[in-house]
Each structure stands twice: as structure tokens, then as C-alpha cells.
Amino acid sequence: MRSARRDFVRSAAVHAGVSLAVFDFLDGRAEALPRSEETDLAILNAAIGLEHEAIGLYEDALSRDLVPTGLRDYAVEFKGAHEGHRDTQIEILRERGLNAVAPHRVDPIRETTAGNAVIRRLLSVEAAAESAYLRLIGRIRTADYLLSAGFIVVDEARHQTIWRRALGLSIY
């Protein structure tokens, strides 16, 4: 799952055009980023890239009926949550007079039938998103973005918990 997480972050970061410094930080190869407006903007673009990637994967899973029937409502809800996260962060960029990175084409899920492998893939996306936000959150300088990031990361934790339970993994 660690490899899937890394692929998720790498794809999102590359498509979001984030700086090498932010990418290395997300990838765990750099220990610090300065707390500055510039860092906030770089984090916003990286985070929007992550949300585009997550939305794309959920859309793919839902449109191809890859989510087991009893879990479909959760997938729909979580896709909506990621859209909310994306829109919030786009709005924060707009307030700063900037445009967000456009959505990118997401590689389709390899599986062709609904089942646990797809849920594991979605879980890896949520784990990667939570990990990325937790790495970045201490570097956010502005109060409004910090508050929004806080609400976003608790959502990612909720999504992870639901998918872990669906897979019969430990949740507490």
C-alpha cells in the first residue's frame, strides 16, 4: 500500500506542477519548508492536485461499478467530500487573486470487477491524502487556510476509518 500511496502523491504533485521543494517534502525527502505566503500557495496547488487525483479515482470506480454495492453510498459521499475540499482550496486561491491548477486525467483503476482490491486502492488514496495534509499542515501560514486544512484532514481520517472497517482491518 505504501507504493500506491507514493504513486498517488507523485501523480498529483506532478500534475499540479508543484515545486521540487514541496514535492521532496511530501515525499519525505526534505524536512522543512519555510512558513510563507509562497509556501501556502505551493501547498494549495499540491493539495488541489491531490483532490483532483482522489476525485478522478472515485469517479472511475463509481462509473465502472467497481465499488461493492453495500459501500457505494460511502464512495459517493467521499467523492463529494473531496469535491468540497477541492472547491474550498480553489476559493482560497481565488481570494488571493490566483487560479488553481486544472484537473488532470487520472490513470484508471487496474481492477475490472468490484471487490476488496478496489476498496484497498481507495483506502490507499485516503491514507496518502491524510499523510500529505499532516506533513504540510504545520507549514501553512495563514489562519483561514489552516482552519480549512484542519477540517479537510479530519474528513480524510473518517474516510480511512470507513474503508478500513469495510476491509476488516483494525479501526481502534
Add this chain to the structure above:
Amino acid sequence: MPFETATERTRRELLGGGTALAAILADSSSQVLAKDYASSREALDDLDRLASLCAMRLGAVGRARASADVLVSRFLASLGRHRSTRDEVRRRLGLPGGAGQVPEDGAAEADLSGLRQALDDLMIAYAESLPVLGDATAVSRLAIDMVEVSRLRTVIDLWVVAEEA
């Protein structure tokens, strides 16, 4: 002090699309719109208070439901670790210590929805504390605990939903 500004309300509406926050926002008893902390000390004091309420409710659930023993003891251990983190953050920020230990045997209702609400309030207070801390390490450490509270809240939510089904 009220938190909302027009911009923030809009942003919360955006965040509320299909999120756990949406469910919380829909509950008028929630404290979700209540806090704009003036200082890190005020925020940490409020986190201590809300965590104590969670511990009391957990203790009550544990006493009323023997089957919840493992869950309750693990959750209380988590709250204890979070308390230690907040104490370390207080020291890091040069603040005086907080109130005493978590009173898990205090008087509280044993209902699960009350516990879920208490965990909601704690989780939201964590998020609303982050902007006032002004210290990257403190933000990172409290964010990790906030995520764990979100997990605890989700577990209780799943339990409530299972009992209602």
C-alpha cells in the same frame, strides 16, 4: 466571539458538501460556529475541558456496557496521550499547565450519541485551535491528535448507526 464571516460561511458551505462536517453543521446543538480563540492558552484550556467531557462520557459508556471494555480502555488511553501532547505544547509555548487529570469516573450520560457529540465538539475545537497556535511544531502535533479524535468519532458513529439499524 462569533467565528463566521461571509467568506468563511461560504467556505464552510463548500467544505460541507458530503462531508462529516456537513452532518455536524446540520446539528444545531453543535459548537461548530462558536469559537475564534483569542490565544493558544484559551484554545488549549478548551481542548482540555472538552477532552475531559469525552473521557467522562467514555467512562460512563464503559460502565454501562461491558462489551465496550476494550474500546473504552483504548479510547481513554488515546485521550491520555493527547493530554500529554497538549502539556508538551504548553511547555513549548511557555504556557502554564492545564487543569488536572481526565476525570473518567465523573458523572455523565452513557448514551452513544452524546459521546459522538462530545467527540465532534473536541474534533472541531482542535481544528479551530490550529490557527491561533502560531508554531509549526505545535500545529503538527495537535493535528495528529485531531485526526485520531476523528477516527474515534467515526468508530462511535458506526456503532450508533449499527444500533439504529
